[in-house]
Amino acid sequence: MKNFAREQAHLTGLARRLLELSQQPENQEKRRRWALHNDLLSTPQPLIWVCPDDDGAWLELVPESGLFCEDAELRALERKLLQYLYQAEHLQDDMVFEPCVYWELPGEYTGYHYGRLGQTRAWGYEIRKQAAGWRALRMEEVIRSPADWDILLSHEVDFIRDDAGLARLEEKLGSAMSGVIEVRFQLPYSVLVQALLIDLVHLRGLEQLMLDLYDEPELLQAALAHMAQTKERLLLRLEKERLLFDNRINIYTGSGSLGYTTSPRKQDSEVRLEDMWGFADAQEFSHVSPAMFETFAIKNQQLGLRHFGMACYGCCEPLDNKYDLIFEHLPNLRRLSVSPWSNIELAAERIGRRAIYSWKPNPGLVSAGFDEAAVTALLERVKRAAGGCHLEIILKDLRTCGGTNVNLKKFISAAGRVFGREETGLRG
Numbered sequence: 001m002k003n004f005a006r007e008q009a010h011l012t013g014l015a016r017r018l019l020e021l022s023q024q025p026e027n028q029e030k031r032r033r034w035a036l037h038n039d040l041l042s043t044p045q046p047l048i049w050v051c052p053d054d055d056g057a058w059l060e061l062v063p064e065s066g067l068f069c070e071d072a073e074l075r076a077l078e079r080k081l082l083q084y085l086y087q088a089e090h091l092q093d094d095m096v097f098e099p100c101v102y103w104e105l106p107g108e109y110t111g112y113h114y115g116r117l118g119q120t121r122a123w124g125y126e127i128r129k130q131a132a133g134w135r136a137l138r139m140e141e142v143i144r145s146p147a148d149w150d151i152l153l154s155h156e157v158d159f160i161r162d163d164a165g166l167a168r169l170e171e172k173l174g175s176a177m178s179g180v181i182e183v184r185f186q187l188p189y190s191v192l193v194q195a196l197l198i199d200l201v202h203l204r205g206l207e208q209l210m211l212d213l214y215d216e217p218e219l220l221q222a223a224l225a226h227m228a229q230t231k232e233r234l235l236l237r238l239e240k241e242r243l244l245f246d247n248r249i250n251i252y253t254g255s256g257s258l259g260y261t262t263s264p265r266k267q268d269s270e271v272r273l274e275d276m277w278g279f280a281d282a283q284e285f286s287h288v289s290p291a292m293f294e295t296f297a298i299k300n301q302q303l304g305l306r307h308f309g310m311a312c313y314g315c316c317e318p319l320d321n322k323y324d325l326i327f328e329h330l331p332n333l334r335r336l337s338v339s340p341w342s343n344i345e346l347a348a349e350r351i352g353r354r355a356i357y358s359w360k361p362n363p364g365l366v367s368a369g370f371d372e373a374a375v376t377a378l379l380e381r382v383k384r385a386a387g388g389c390h391l392e393i394i395l396k397d398l399r400t401c402g403g404t405n406v407n408l409k410k411f412i413s414a415a416g417r418v419f420g421r422e423e424t425g426l427r428g
Helices: 004-022 025-038 057-061 072-090 146-153 163-177 197-204 206-215 217-240 290-305 323-329 344-351 372-386 406-419
Strands: 047-052 100-104 107-109 129-133 136-139 159-161 182-186 277-280 310-313 333-338 356-359 390-398
Touching: 004 072, 004 163, 025 047, 047 057, 047 406, 057 072, 072 100, 072 163, 100 163, 146 217, 163 182, 197 206, 197 217, 206 217, 217 290, 277 290, 290 323, 323 333, 323 344, 333 344, 344 356, 344 372, 356 372, 372 390, 372 406, 390 406
Parallel strands: 047 390, 100 182, 277 310, 310 333, 333 356, 356 390
Antiparallel strands: 107 159, 129 136
16 A cells, blocks of 8 residues: 555554543543443433534534545544544543544445445345435335235345455554554444334335335234344344444444443453343334334334343434333333433433433534524523433534534533533533
8 A cells, every 4th residue: 555654654643642532531530420320320410422423514523625544444544533533622522532443343234234335235125225415315115015025024134244354454454553542343333223113114115114004014013023033133143153342332322322331341252232232213103103103113122122231212203102111111221312302301200210311402403503592491491301310411413513613512511501510520
């Protein structure tokens, strides 16, 4: 590689900065607070994490034009390092930094691999992810007739690791880091998620899925039950083959949070499902009745989720009339998402201190301006309602931040004032 030595020197410099950052006392304190919080031993002040989208706001904050590396894989590594360093310097939230960078384990997932642009087969079907605009895709539904369901019903989902690809990346990326920090390989996010519905929507279409609830309930139930069962079998195979990893760290957990707990970390080869966070949601069923949600979604999703030590549930959907059902079916439930479309007070009443109240403010609050009075009033409302809960504030789904970090900083500052984090020294 012609420029490897120059790119290696650049990346090693960034790695040294991340290593130093990970060793700072305030970083150690944030790690401790997340662990207590996730074990439902939290302090009154909420934890705050601002999480820009990799293909959204991060492109504005760490633009491609500013990257040094030319090699595509080293460029991706550089981008990860720069995002960590940018977060530490500009966003004084509770993000924790470790002396490592995470990389998706190479291989083929035969379910639907979210974000994998080059995927051509999923659940046994040939699929086409068609461009529909800048970084937008349109899916062509492949389940159109009753006979088309048979392909899904006979497919055993799998993850086929690419050992040769892994060896190549370990050598290349490890050399680029010069031993300063680690590059840790982890299963793709899609492999572990037990949502099911998002896969089916991409194969069947959302409108048709809604009609299937009424027109083909038995066929739909058979499909979701099969998907749940084969996903469960995959989880158990991955555990048996020791391909899991300890996700109680500073990676995206559930629908947005960090995963630290007070339990000792394990080597990846020793990790069992009972050590891990699991996740499912039902965004596609936002306006489906509780009865249908229970029958088609949670009863199937719990099959895989029950094996994890801690379950996260929900993303952008309101769960206002479904909290009790979720608790009933997931005895290992630890985190519930309270989306911008949720009733804040009802969520606090139903969640209480039984699980983490993961509040997701509307990203529109910071994407194109900042109304300080309105944001402050909203934060005060959350404090009144959920101040006694195990509260976290996760500002995510940031497709844009208007090309500036100013509004993000203002949000973090406003939250600090409202929740008294500045006075207690817990702000960043």
